[in-house]
Each structure stands twice: as C-alpha cells, then as structure tokens.
Amino acid sequence: MSGEVWVYSESEAVASEVATAADDVAKGASAHVRMVDISSLRPTTRGSGARLLLKGPPSPEVSPAVAAEALARAARELAPLAILLGATRDGREAASRLAAKLGVGCMAEVAGLASDGQGMTGERDVFAGKVVAKVRCRFPAVATVKVGAYPRAVAQPADAQEKDVGPIPDQTKTLGREKKQAGSVDLRSAKVIVSAGRGVKKKEDLAILAELATAMRGALGCSRPLSSDLGWLPEEHHIGLTGVTVKPDLYLAVGISGQLQHVAGMKDSKIVASINTDKDAPIFQASDYGIVGDLYQVVPALRRALAARR
Template identity: 40%
Template sequence: MTILVVAEHDNASLKGATLNTISAAAKLGGDVVVLVAGAGAVAAVEAAAKVAGVAKVLSVDSAAFADLGAENLAAQVLAVVKAAGGAISHVLAPATTFGKNVLPRVAALLDVAQISEIVAIESADTFVRPIYAGNALATVKSADPVKVITVRTTAFEAAGEGGAVAVEQVAAAGDLGLSKLVGRELTKSARPELGAAKIIVSGGRGMGSGENYQKVLEPLADKIGAALGASRAAVDAGYVPNDYQVGQTGKIVAPQLYIAVGISGAIQHLAGMKDSKVIVAINKDPEAPIFQVADYGLVADLFEAVPQLVAAV
C-alpha cells in the first residue's frame, strides 16, 4: 500500500501544512511517497527528502508548475497514480486553500468521492471528519479503490526531520493551458503566519472600526509575538483584510494560545479555533457564546482591558 502526499510549497520551501499531512499519511501504515511538483523547487524537494517517515520523494520540475496551477497539478497527480499501476491506495493533501483547490479535481478525474478535512484515522478505509461546523463528528468508510483525502492539519502533529530518502525524477504531464496566473497580491508582515502561529490575537465586531483594531490589538500582538486574526464579522465590516479571517470559511487554527477580543463566538468562528490549546476571551457581554469554549474569560470593556494587559506583559 502506497500513500501519495501532494506537497504544498512555494518553489522555495516546503509549507508546514505538508508536514502535518505526512504525519496523517504515516498513520495509514503504508509507504509514504511525497510528490513535489514545481519549477526550480530544489529546496522544497530536499526538505521533503529529510522528513521522517517518508519512503520516497517524487520530483517534477517543469515551467508548467511555476504558478502551481490546480489544473496542471491535478493532471500530474493523475499521471502519477496511473503510472503506479494500482499501487497507490490513498492521495492526501492538506485542507488548505492549496489542497481544496487541487484534490477535488483529482477525485473527479479518478471518478471517486473525496473525503474532506479528516481529523482522525481509524483504519485504511475509515476516517473521522467534522460536520455541522464541527459540532458533530462523522465516521466515514470508503470503498473507493483510491481514497482522495484532505487533512485538517490542526488535528495532526507536524512530522519532524530525520529522513534521508531517495529522490526520483518524474516526467511532467505537461501544461494543459486551461488557466494562467495574471497577478498576485501579497500581504507582507513581520508577524508570524496566521495558519502556523503559536499565539494568535483576534478581534471581532466589538472592535468598532479598523482604526480601533490596529490601535488596540497590534501593540498586544507585537508584545507577545502573535499573529493577528479576526472574526468574519470584522472582515465583512472592512476592519481587516480577508486573509485575517479565522473560522469555517476562513483559516482553521489551533495555536498554543488564542486571545479572542470583542468576539461574540458565532458558530462559524468557533469552528475555526476551538481546538486551540488555551483560549482567552475578553468581552463585555457575560452571555457571549465565546465564554463557553474559553479556558479563561474576562468580562470587561476591551478598550480598557487590552491596554492594561499590554502594560502588564
């Protein structure tokens, strides 16, 4: 049994989500093979070869993967699966924007059902995934010849280093020419990346404005080395950009410490952060749902409490 992990990378380094996916793949009990398709992604290939638990790395180097387009990547995964002649039983990718873009196409090309955002593995054909915004867990058994799975990375520890496996060069499937990257707008920040941060400070509708968000939360985040996040309400109100959003329709996070400021705790938001190790909530409404999942709750005016917290740290 061979498990193929489609690596997420930026042609310069391997993304942390891939390490969590490799850990999930290792629990299936077969040989874990990592596919790195890119353009000049030598560093990412070398990093994948050093990950503990990996049996082999497949490297595909082609200009067709310079922008990591989903159509070309899906075609490449399909080519690898077919070339294996039935040896590949599972195809895994992280349940990030990358994985959600590529794997549904792979499942369609293989004519199988995708199993999305698994949080546990019971056997080679039985998996657990959240439903109803995380309020219930469904155990799913698949009879498909190839299981196509996205992995909720917060549910699995990241694989460490310790490997030194062979790298096999694979021929590129080619450029389908179905899409091209026209432009990319990147948000640059000195703070940690939201999806991988150990500490997150999030603001909600209670911040009142984007100016208040920056004035109140940024000093706290800078002081404790945290990433900044937000609820959907704060994003929809225009306080912060979309890439700050934590929740079912945003980023799923599980940091060591999550500080929710002025967030009521709508089910959509809780689905994205309730796996955090320690949750601290600051809200002036004692009945706010966020307090039901918080380890520590402070009923107070955030405009008074947060500056006091910054001064005390």
C-alpha cells in the same frame, strides 16, 4: 505490485505531516509510502520511503489544476492505492480535481487515518466541529489530510525515481501579486483579540487599543458601527454576525455594549473580558471578567501593567 500510498503537497511542511498520515495507511494496507514532487525535486527530503518526481508540467509554479492532471496521469499508469494531499486551499482543489479525473472517492479534511487493506477510514469534523464523522473509502482513493493533525515525519534518505508525464498547459495565469494592505489581520487565527466598540470616541483613539493589542500579542477587532457605519477600520476587523466569527483564547471587549449582532460572532471565545463605563451594559453578561470604568483610564493602566511585567 505491492501497493503504494502517495503523498503530495505544494507545501513542504504540510507534505511531511501528510507523510505521517500516509505511514498509518501504508501500515494497514502493507503498502509503501512514496513522496511525490512535481517539476522539481525539493531541496530537502522529509518523510519516509521513496520519492517520485513527476516531470513535464511547467515549473516552478504548479497550480492545483496542473498538479491534479500530473498526479492523474502518473496514477493511471502506476496505480497507487491511495493519494493523500494536504488540506490546504490548493490541496483541497487539487484533490477534488484529481478524484474526479480518476473517478475515485475523495475523503476531505480527514485525520485519524487507518486502513484495512481494502480501503481506508478517516475522521472528519462536521457541523462546525460538534460531531466527528467516521468516513470510509475503498481503494483506490484520494484524501486530503487535515493540516496540523499529524506531527511531521522525520527526514529519511530516499532514492528518487523520475517519471515524465508530458507537458501540461496551465489554464490559469498569474497576472500579478499584490501584498495585502498593511495592518491586515487574520482574526480567525488570533489567540488574543482586543476589540473596540462605540465607546471609543474618535478614530485616532483606536491607536491606544492597537498598541494594547500588540502588547498582548493579539489582533485588533471591532463591532459593526466602527467598520460598517463609521469606517474607522476596514471590514476585515468587524466581528459579529455580519462580520467575522472568532473564537480566540482571550477576547477583550473595550467599549462594546454587547448586542447580539456582536456577541454571536465571539460567543465561543475561551475567556471574555470587557471594559465598559455602563455597569448594566449587556456585554458584562457575556463576559467572564468585567471592568466597569472608562476605557481611557483602564486601557493605559493595562498597558503600564503589561509593561511592568516584561
């Protein structure tokens, strides 16, 4: 049979990105791309080529373990050349389980996929993105595709083929879902971070920094004393060696002295600006821009200036 490259992701948006990557692999291997759904056909179809619906597993929620088993059962019968998944949290788990079940290689978090007909190559970031490793895997193979590395494939009409893989008991059970507490932040993906230090005199004053962060469409972070010692902010706001490491486009350090403990967690920010009353504060040496002044005057002034520009 002519080979197939399967695409599966629990996220429809990611699946359409993976489909673009699959096109590159299929081209080199003269294969076809097949979008795989499990349990229910997606309402809209993105991506090129044909579709395969695996029936049998519990619906509607398919855990990574169940997805891996369903894909493995279908793959043993239909023998695709490659199965590409999205490198999401679930996708990573499903891919590693799937590769282990099939006893084939797995390339993790790759982009720049290509094929020479015998196998596929991909590029992955190693050493925290300092080096790009080119990896190769012989067919049949499994890979997870780096999210955001490919454009989404255009929707195309497709015929759906169905395949019953039989019931698959889910070993995991969702007991309940809880919303993250209000104000929870994901500092690692924030483009702008306003970060508070011990220059803030009391907990209530953090409000003016939170407002500034909102006005700048950014997130609020802090140095260790504020979260770990004073408990003014939850630990997830703590930026530094013992907290989160961030690299936003703009990092505004307010009332932070600039200890190594903190600087090591934000040194890779694109632009660092800081406000501190002490002109000798070490943070200024780690900054591109610095304002020597009282944050209680500078921050409101910044707020006014931002409001005026709207």
